[in-house]
Amino acid sequence: MRKTGAVRTRANDHSGPGGFRPNRRGLLRAGAAAAVAGVAAPALAGCDLFGGPDAPPPPDALTGLLAGTHALVASYDAALAADTTLTALLTPLRDTHKAHAAALEAIMSPKPSPSSFSLPSAAPVDGDRKKILATLRTAEASAAKQAAEACVSTTTVRAVLVGEIAAARATHVEVLA
């Protein structure tokens, strides 16, 4: 019996053979997107309009998202340093952003060089616990929007990871309330 994804169904399973027809247009559209993504990258990499054949390839389309992720890690580091009573709440959130940064770096091409992120040595945090949390909450809400936009515009292959990052950031907003 097929699982519904949430609660196991007790009655008839409608997913058997002859049930739903596969949708060909959906298949074709997904294939076309993959093809476009595959063709676009080499074409851009070979672009020599503004430089010689040795011109470096353009940065990966996820560079902005990765930079935003590093910025979040820096904000959490600063907040953790400023108020030790926030350790239990903030550490898992900071570590999630670190995991996201590593996952993004693993799929990006060309590989981002560490020096490309001159991390703003996170502005020293001042204010009370409430103010610190409010600042992080605002940053997460804005970062969630950034990731959602990146998810909508990214390739088929990258949509799940970028979507996961968007959803995770939205859940962070929830626990910082």
Added chain:
Amino acid sequence: MTTLAERLQTALAAEHSAIYAYGRLGVLLDKAGQKEARTGEEAHRARRDALLLRLAELKAEAPVAEPGYALPFPLADRAAALKLAAYVEDGVAASWRAALADAEGELRRQVLTGYTDAAVRATRWRRRAGVAPATVPYPGRKAQ
């Protein structure tokens, strides 16, 4: 290969089961929890209706709600109700997450919204239950 229509059918089945679960678990919660459960149920009904429209556009069959769903564990008290609420939201999140790669453009945005909303509600229920951390690094992903 799984098609977009099949992904959306799975999401619809998950939405059906979530609506059923909220109908069962609400009575075990305190007043604030009941309000939250009603809001969640409403959100799943809206998502269900949007999915029905989308599947009709795709000329794909829409799975109907079952008269009953086997619950994953006995629903005896408030703790179990909170656990079930988080459980069904995680399931809904997983089914939407699985549709992300098959959808494009505006449809992907809608899929992402369904996914994100379920992930946020799962987090909210875990927080209400006192589970820490209430978040997970990759919402809806099976093994992590």
